[in-house]
Amino acid sequence: MLAPRIIRQLEEIVGKEQVTCDPTDMLCYSYDATQQSFLPDAVVFPADTAQISAIVRLANREQVPLFPRGAGSGFSGGALPTRGGIVLVTTRLDRIVEIDQDNLVARVQPGVVTEQFQQAVEKVGLFYPPDPASLKFSTLGGNAAECAGGPRCVKYGVTKDYILGLEVVTPQGDIIRTGGATMKGVVGYDLTKLMVGSEGTLGIITELIIKLLPLPEAKKTLLILFDSIDGAAQAVSAIIRGKIIPTTLEFMDAATIACVRQATQLDLPEEAQAVLIVEVDGDAALLERQAQRVLDIVAPLGVVGTRVANTPAESEELWKVRRSVSASLRNVNPDKFNEDICVPRSRVPEMIRKVDVIARKYGIPIVNFGHAGDGNIHVNIMVDGRQEGQLDLAKQAIEEVFAGALELGGTMSGEHGVGNTKAPYIPMELDPAAVAYMQTIKRALDPNNILNPGKIFLEAPVQVS
Amino acid sequence: MGRHKTLEDFRAEIDKCVKCGACQAQCAVYKSLRRESTVARGKIAIAEALLDKELPLGERFVLDMSQCLLCGSCHDKCPNLVPTEDIVLAARREIAQRQGLSSFGKVLTGVLKRPKLMDVLAKAGGRLEKLAFRKIPDHSGLRLRFPVPFIARERSLPEFTTHPLRERVPEYLAGRADASLTAFFSGCMIQYSYPQVGEALARIFRFLDLPLWLPPQQGCCGLPAQAAGDAATVDALADANVAAFAGREIGQVVTACASCNAGIGKHYREMGGSCAVLGNKVEDVHRFLVRQGLVEKLQQLPRQQERVRVTYHDPCHLRTQGITAEPRALLKALPQVEFVEMEGADRCCGLGGTFSVYHYDTSRQIGSRKADGIAASGAALVATACPGCMLQLQDSINHAGLATRVCHVLELVAQALPAEGFESDPIPTKEDCP
Numbered sequence: 001m002l003a004p005r006i007i008r009q010l011e012e013i014v015g016k017e018q019v020t021c022d023p024t025d026m027l028c029y030s031y032d033a034t035q036q037s038f039l040p041d042a043v044v045f046p047a048d049t050a051q052i053s054a055i056v057r058l059a060n061r062e063q064v065p066l067f068p069r070g071a072g073s074g075f076s077g078g079a080l081p082t083r084g085g086i087v088l089v090t091t092r093l094d095r096i097v098e099i100d101q102d103n104l105v106a107r108v109q110p111g112v113v114t115e116q117f118q119q120a121v122e123k124v125g126l127f128y129p130p131d132p133a134s135l136k137f138s139t140l141g142g143n144a145a146e147c148a149g150g151p152r153c154v155k156y157g158v159t160k161d162y163i164l165g166l167e168v169v170t171p172q173g174d175i176i177r178t179g180g181a182t183m184k185g186v187v188g189y190d191l192t193k194l195m196v197g198s199e200g201t202l203g204i205i206t207e208l209i210i211k212l213l214p215l216p217e218a219k220k221t222l223l224i225l226f227d228s229i230d231g232a233a234q235a236v237s238a239i240i241r242g243k244i245i246p247t248t249l250e251f252m253d254a255a256t257i258a259c260v261r262q263a264t265q266l267d268l269p270e271e272a273q274a275v276l277i278v279e280v281d282g283d284a285a286l287l288e289r290q291a292q293r294v295l296d297i298v299a300p301l302g303v304v305g306t307r308v309a310n311t312p313a314e315s316e317e318l319w320k321v322r323r324s325v326s327a328s329l330r331n332v333n334p335d336k337f338n339e340d341i342c343v344p345r346s347r348v349p350e351m352i353r354k355v356d357v358i359a360r361k362y363g364i365p366i367v368n369f370g371h372a373g374d375g376n377i378h379v380n381i382m383v384d385g386r387q388e389g390q391l392d393l394a395k396q397a398i399e400e401v402f403a404g405a406l407e408l409g410g411t412m413s414g415e416h417g418v419g420n421t422k423a424p425y426i427p428m429e430l431d432p433a434a435v436a437y438m439q440t441i442k443r444a445l446d447p448n449n450i451l452n453p454g455k456i457f458l459e460a461p462v463q464v465s
Numbered sequence: 466m467g468r469h470k471t472l473e474d475f476r477a478e479i480d481k482c483v484k485c486g487a488c489q490a491q492c493a494v495y496k497s498l499r500r501e502s503t504v505a506r507g508k509i510a511i512a513e514a515l516l517d518k519e520l521p522l523g524e525r526f527v528l529d530m531s532q533c534l535l536c537g538s539c540h541d542k543c544p545n546l547v548p549t550e551d552i553v554l555a556a557r558r559e560i561a562q563r564q565g566l567s568s569f570g571k572v573l574t575g576v577l578k579r580p581k582l583m584d585v586l587a588k589a590g591g592r593l594e595k596l597a598f599r600k601i602p603d604h605s606g607l608r609l610r611f612p613v614p615f616i617a618r619e620r621s622l623p624e625f626t627t628h629p630l631r632e633r634v635p636e637y638l639a640g641r642a643d644a645s646l647t648a649f650f651s652g653c654m655i656q657y658s659y660p661q662v663g664e665a666l667a668r669i670f671r672f673l674d675l676p677l678w679l680p681p682q683q684g685c686c687g688l689p690a691q692a693a694g695d696a697a698t699v700d701a702l703a704d705a706n707v708a709a710f711a712g713r714e715i716g717q718v719v720t721a722c723a724s725c726n727a728g729i730g731k732h733y734r735e736m737g738g739s740c741a742v743l744g745n746k747v748e749d750v751h752r753f754l755v756r757q758g759l760v761e762k763l764q765q766l767p768r769q770q771e772r773v774r775v776t777y778h779d780p781c782h783l784r785t786q787g788i789t790a791e792p793r794a795l796l797k798a799l800p801q802v803e804f805v806e807m808e809g810a811d812r813c814c815g816l817g818g819t820f821s822v823y824h825y826d827t828s829r830q831i832g833s834r835k836a837d838g839i840a841a842s843g844a845a846l847v848a849t850a851c852p853g854c855m856l857q858l859q860d861s862i863n864h865a866g867l868a869t870r871v872c873h874v875l876e877l878v879a880q881a882l883p884a885e886g887f888e889s890d891p892i893p894t895k896e897d898c899p
Contacts, residue, residue: 028501
């Protein structure tokens with residue numbers, strides 16, 4: 001419960017209609033896509049940077065934790081009010097301020113939905129590549145805070161590669177600008193890169209300056225079936241070695257294929273143990289040759305079938321296979337732990353074999369699919385939470401999956417972030433000095449531990465070794 | 466309540482929601498109001514909390530469950546296919562039942578009732594009552610759909626005709642002997658507001674030489690009562706319609722109103738028994754006509770030089786059944802039509818039955834986004850397949866100050882056919898029917 005005077009002050013800042021403490025609203029802002037639930041004490045919907053700054057100052061004065069939230073679609077708990085306090089929703093800051101076609105940059109507010117931005121720039125022949133699966137509803141502010149990825153990142157890079165500058169409200173309420181609209185800029189620390197992926201712990205993003213590319217003229221989609229996961233993994237390396245960087249290089253393992261078989265009209269024969277969905281884009285005249293080259297390269301690697309899409313509708317049909325995965329998984333087991341480890345791309349087959357061993361050891365199904373082109377594998381540990389002991393088994397399996405990824409020189413999370421879900425595992429990946437370095441930054445910028453406390457690190461105090 | 470599922474019956478579906486947030490991209494109400502409680506995953510969380518007794522059934526719950534167009538867009542694109550519109554309907558029945566009132570609409574009316582507002586509305590309503598509703602029977606869906614005190618003054622309504630459909634089209638039109646008999650369920654809006662749509666349908670059947678029966682005792686499909694959580698009225702209307710359509714061997718029941726199609730199709734099927742028998746025969750008229758080869762016949766008509774630019778709006782109750790290609794195929798085949806797609810053709814118009822009555826401001830906002838797409842398409846006519854959408858689209862167009870007019874697909878089809886009146890055919894006895 002917040003003191004009435006705090007509510008009153010919030011109302012003075014944003015207006016009575018834009019603050020709520022109603023139990024129904026507390027329930028509705030208690031969750032995100034991780035399905036955890038933590039009830040906040042208040043939810044506030046500011047309209048601009050000045051209001052956000054005033055709210056942050058108020059939170060510092062009153063020592064109330066503040067949790068920034070975009071669409072609440074994150075997979076690591078970044079937007080959850082884990083310690084009560086105030087949820088600050090950025091969706092009213094939803095203006096595309098400028099699309100500068102001379103300099104190929106755009107200025108946007110954080111509440112703009114990613115797909116709406118992409119459609120707006122594509123209308124003028126420009127391109128914003130990062131494409132997290134949630135792009136139809138997640139916000140650019142949230143994408144930047146978590147440094148979202150997506151299938152196209154194998155060729156085009158992730159969110160941080162497109163953020164040139166930011167306007168940020170600092171944890172103490174100052175308004176600062178980082179970076180700028182120029183392609184180059186080396187004055188001072190690169191605070192833009194520090195902010196992107198900091199999960200709302202170091203500041204609240206209130207405006208983004210985004211780099212754009214010319215929109216590729218055309219694309220072509222191929223679906224290739226392999227008789228083994230090794231064949232598919234070798235194909236990934238072979239394609240890259242062949243000096244082709246496809247737009248996307250998505251894979252699905254045998255367990256995933258079994259899941260989607262009922263959901264698609266496409267023939268996915270029993271001997272298909274792995275699927276690659278390869279998309280190439282660029283000059284229409286060159287695409288045909290590029291697609292053929294991909295097919296030639298993978299031909300000796302146990303290909304048991306290929307489908308080439310020649311129209312957008314056919315391409316859509318192929319992508320439907322990939323998109324039906326998420327829903328189909330429920331047929332395996334009702335509860336899903338969706339991890340997104342990333343390993344060097346050549347080690348994907350080893351990683352899949354490790355996961356297979358873990359799945360058999362704990363007797364729980366694990367379904368793997370994801371962005372093979374950059375080694376980012378979505379490991380879905382499927383359990384039935386209603387059965388006793390299953391959740392504990394899942395936790396042990398997750399820890400072993402993380403350990404496996406780290407052994408192969410990888411990371412626990414390629415694109416989802418740490419949030420509160422992976423915070424307990426941070427010491428597995430980062431050495432104590434690195435954690436202390438990060439926490440020193442956090443403590444210096446946010447001495448009251450106001451902004452998104454409990455995220456990334458379990459505890460705020462630095463453990464100095 | 467026996468024929469209708471309770472909120473508790475939806476427990477398994479509620480559990481399927483994984484809170485991914487995909488519904489935010491679909492929900493027109495959310496796009497206007499931007500509050501989690503208006504989007505599907507929020508409503509599901511709220512419904513679950515009610516079942517778990519974590520939230521009370523208070524005014525807030527009533528308001529939250531009223532903020533739904535029942536358009537089914539979220540259901541379409543939900544990775545786990547959670548039927549939020551059905552869950553909201555069950556919640557509305559729950560409200561009516563627990564509050565001891567006949568309908569959710571009555572409860573909501575009580576919640577929204579503010580003396581000052583009512584005063585103004587009652588005056589406006591009084592005039593409307595006189596002008597518009599005089600000819601409308603008490604049990605008509607139109608009365609449920611547009612409760613008089615809540616009709617906003619700025620809302621443009623169609624004129625209610627003094628010459629309803631059944632006075633314009635004979636009860637029976639004979640056709641080819643080898644064709645099965647089609648019964649036409651007109652619905653309240655075609656009966657009283659847009660009878661020309663029903664006339665068009667009859668002319669098309671005549672053109673195709675297909676027998677058509679307009680059962681005189683048919684009434685409201687019950688959809689407005691469904692939306693109002695009024696299970697008893699739904700049951701009574703359904704039983705009356707089952708009786709009205711009995712007595713003849715019918716091959717299919719066609720609808721030209723997408724909402725009625727859901728009303729006597731989907732919902733009757735869910736009710737089981739004799740309702741399901743009738744519900745199983747229901748088919749959208751566009752789909753039926755395409756199956757009868759009307760597209761090919763229209764393509765044989767001589768093309769006109771000067772063609773009118775027409776775009777199409779997808780009614781939610783057809784779109785959610787995957788009926789999107791058939792109305793377009795008919796339009797594209799017309800000799801006098803140049804068909805163009807508009808942006809957001811598949812987005813709900815914002816009427817949502819009673820939604821627009823209780824939440825007219827939000828409904829208008831949703832409608833204005835629709836009007837943007839219509840304006841950009843440059844179409845002179847917006848064709849659609851649902852009188853409810855026709856009403857809302859015309860209102861949105863009027864507010865946007867556009868010159869575009871709204872019509873039904875069937876009106877354009879009938880326009881392309883050779884003019885011909887109806888000679889009333891003798892009504893065959895049951896024994897004469899194929």
